[in-house]
Amino acid sequence: METRTSVHIETVSVHAGREPDAATAALSPPIHLSTTFAREADGGYPRGFSYTRAGNPNRHALETCLAALEGGAEAMVFSSGTAAAMTVLQALNPGDHVICTQDAYHGVLRLLREVMAPWQLGTSFVDASNPDEVRAAITPATRLIWVETPSNPLLKITDLAAIAAIAREAKVLTVCDNTFATPVLQKPFDFGMDFVMHSTTKYLGGHSDVLGGAIIARQKNALSERVRFLQASGGAVPSPFDCWLLLRGAATLPLRVRAQTANALAIARHLAAHQAVANVLYPGLESHRGHALARRQMQGFGAMLSFTLQGGEAAALHAAARVKLFTRATSLGGVESLIEHRASMEGPDTRTPRNLLRVSVGVEHADDLIADLDQALA
Ligand SMILES: *Cc1c(COP(=O)(O)O)cnc(C)c1O
Numbered sequence: 450m451e452t453r454t455s456v457h458i459e460t461v462s463v464h465a466g467r468e469p470d471a472a473t474a475a476l477s478p479p480i481h482l483s484t485t486f487a488r489e490a491d492g493g494y495p496r497g498f499s500y501t502r503a504g505n506p507n508r509h510a511l512e513t514c515l516a517a518l519e520g521g522a523e524a525m526v527f528s529s530g531t532a533a534a535m536t537v538l539q540a541l542n543p544g545d546h547v548i549c550t551q552d553a554y555h556g557v558l559r560l561l562r563e564v565m566a567p568w569q570l571g572t573s574f575v576d577a578s579n580p581d582e583v584r585a586a587i588t589p590a591t592r593l594i595w596v597e598t599p600s601n602p603l604l605k606i607t608d609l610a611a612i613a614a615i616a617r618e619a620k621v622l623t624v625c626d627n628t629f630a631t632p633v634l635q636k637p638f639d640f641g642m643d644f645v646m647h648s649t650t651k652y653l654g655g656h657s658d659v660l661g662g663a664i665i666a667r668q669k670n671a672l673s674e675r676v677r678f679l680q681a682s683g684g685a686v687p688s689p690f691d692c693w694l695l696l697r698g699a700a701t702l703p704l705r706v707r708a709q710t711a712n713a714l715a716i717a718r719h720l721a722a723h724q725a726v727a728n729v730l731y732p733g734l735e736s737h738r739g740h741a742l743a744r745r746q747m748q749g750f751g752a753m754l755s756f757t758l759q760g761g762e763a764a765a766l767h768a769a770a771r772v773k774l775f776t777r778a779t780s781l782g783g784v785e786s787l788i789e790h791r792a793s794m795e796g797p798d799t800r801t802p803r804n805l806l807r808v809s810v811g812v813e814h815a816d817d818l819i820a821d822l823d824q825a826l827a
Contacts, residue, residue: 458518458632458633458702458703459703459704461514461517461518462514462518462699462700462701462702462703463700465513465514465516465517465518466509466510466511466512466513466514466517466696467510467514467696467700478506478507478510478693478696480507480689480690480693481501481505481506481507481689482689483501484500484501485499485500485501486498486499486500497509501686501689502681502684502686503681504681505686505689505692506689507689507690507692507693507696508526508686508687508689508692510692510696511524511526511687511692511695511696511699512524512525512526512663514696514699515647515649515653515663515665515699516665518632518699518702519627519632519636519637519638519645519665520632520636520638520639520667521638521645521665521666521667522666522667522668522669522673523665523666523669523673523677524663524664524665524666525663525664525665525666525673525676525677525680526649526661526662526663526680526686526687526692526695527661527662527663527664527680527685527686527687528660528661528662528685528686528687528688528691529648529650529660529661529662529685530554530556530628530646530647530648530649530650530651530661530662530663531556531557531560531648531662532662532685533646533647533648533662533663533664534554534556534557534560534626534646534662535560535564535685536664536676536679536680536683536685537593537624537644537646537664537672537676538560538561538564538565538570539565539679539683540672540675540676540679541570541592541593541672543568543569543570544569544570544571544590545570545571545590545591545592545593546570546571546572546573546588546590546591546592547561547565547570547571547572547573547591547592547593547594547595548572548573548575548577548583548586548587548591548593548594548595548621549561549572549573549574549575549594549595550574550575550576550577550578550595550596550597550600550607551574551575551576551577551800552576552597552600552601552602552603552605552800553595553596553597553600553601553626554597554601554626554628554648555601555795555796555799557595557597557626558574571588571590573586573588576605577594577596577597577598577607577612578598578600578605578606578607578608578738578739580607580608580611580612580615583612583615584615587615587619587621591619591621592621592622593621593622593623593624594612594615594616594621594622594623594624595623595624595626596609596612596623596624596625596626597625597626597628597629598625598626598629598630598635598746599629599630599732599739599743599750599751599753600629601629601753601807602730602753602755602791602801602805602807603730603755603801604730604731604732604737604739604753604754604755605738605739606732606737606738606739606740606742606743606746608742608746609625609635609637609640609641609642609746610640610641610746612642613640613641613642614641616641616643617641622643622644622670622672623641623642623643623644624642624643624644624645624646624664625637625642625644625645625646626646626647626648627645627646627647628646628647628648628651628652628782629651629751629753629781630747630751631647631652631653631702631706631751632645632702633702633703633706633707633748633749634706634710634747634748634749634750634751635746635747635748638667640746642667643666643667643668643670643672644664644665644666644667644672644673645663645664645665645667646662646663646664646665647662647663647665648661648662649661649662649663649695649698650662650780650782651780651781651782651783652702652705652706652781652782653695653698653699653702653782654694654695654698654782654783655698655701655702655705655782655783655784656694656698656783656784657780657782657783657784657785658694659691659694659695659698660687660691661687661691661692661695664676705784705812706749706751706752707749708812709752709810709811709812710749710750710751710752710810711815712752712810712811712812712813712814712815712818713731713733713750713751713752713753713754713808713810714731714733714750715815715819716754716808716810716815716818716819716822717729717731717733717734717754718734719819719822719823720754720756720822721734721736723823723826724759725758725759725760725764725768725826726756726757726758726759726826727756727757727758727759727804728756728757729754729755729756730754730755730756730757730805731750731754731755732747732750732751733749733750733751752782752809752810752811753781753807753808753809753810754807754808754810755791755805755806755807755808756805756806756808757802757804757805757806758804758806758826760804761803761804762792762803762804764804765790765803765804765805765806766790768806768822768825768826769788769789769790769806769825771824771825772788772821772822772825773821773824773825774786774813774817774818774821775787775788775808775818775821775822775825776788777789779794780809781807781809782809783809783811784811784812785811785813786808786809786810786811786813786818787808787809787811788806788807788808788809789806789807789808789809790805790806791805791806791807792805
């Protein structure tokens with residue numbers, strides 16, 4: 450609990466990283482396009498900015514906001530969630546070993562298999578929703594445990610406190626991909642995780658118009674310093690305008706996520722009673738295997754859900770083809786509701802059931818969303 454601040458997240462989202470501009474008193478922060486910053490006569494940079502790959506006022510404001518939202522010591526933002534993940538993996542050394550949950554975001558799995566394995570980073574893929582599998586996979590070379598909860602697209606729940614305890618005992622660092630839950634619903638640092646990762650493309654941005662990623666560190670340590678070094682040296686940084694959009698999105702994060710979560714619960718309950726539906730994967734349903742854990746660990750169950758259809762893949766594709774209000778599209782976390790046949794998006798090596806549709810619930814009225822799904826499933 451050491452990282453929890455007494456100020457509420459609604460207030461942090463509006464105020465962290467935002468002050469009227471020192472030069473003009475403008476409330477909306479100016480976008481600093483300059484790639485370079487003037488040096489003082491003594492050669493110094495008293496304001497801390499020298500060249501925009503190393504640092505930029507808009508990026509600094511966003512990092513301040515994200516660190517405050519998660520309750521971490523510092524945040525480092527990147528040009529995409531995948532670039533953020535890549536940078537953490539590159540901060541390790543060849544010969545190191547990573548334990549990764551097997552239903553992590555498919556792009557992270559691809560990085561481990563196709564980019565980092567040839568670079569001699571070893572990986573064990575486990576079901577992290579079973580902490581015993583994580584414990585059993587630890588080797589003397591293990592440096593990092595990577596979990597994602599709720600997971601994509603099966604919405605499995607991983608016990609963050611249990612994973613953190615295993616990691617502490619083994620002197621291994623931990624990362625939680627908190628993209629689905631957002632800090633509004635889940636604070637991984639409160640359970641002892643070391644790093645939080647976000648695809649800010651999703652809920653943080655919230656409007657499907659900006660790509661970004663972030664790594665937030667609970668405390669500064671050797672790995673966070675290496676990530677900071679690689680951010681500037683590798684250069685996978687977001688533009689000043691991207692940072693401005695993300696800071697703007699963050700201000701309404703709690704409002705959006707709460708509205709989306711309420712809609713998702715209504716939709717999940719409705720689908721669970723629908724005769725065309727085989728199974729609804731949503732941690733807010735009592736029938737979900739991770740429900741009790743999610744109740745303890747989260748402040749709400751999120752706005753992502755998946756469901757499988759009785760009629761198999763053909764029925765899933767048919768329903769996805771018939772939606773009118775939902776948009777058939779990948780990605781998630783925006784104000785508009787999306788539906789996706791996940792297996793065909795993930796490609797031939799997917800483990801996702803072929804009769805599964807994944808839904809990102811937006812801020813429209815729940816009744817309208819339910820009516821759309823009903824007519825598509827009829
Ligand atoms: C989208 C996503 C990512 C990858 O982020 P990009 O911004 O698309 O690179 C990683 N993890 C999760 C859970 C995601 O949804």
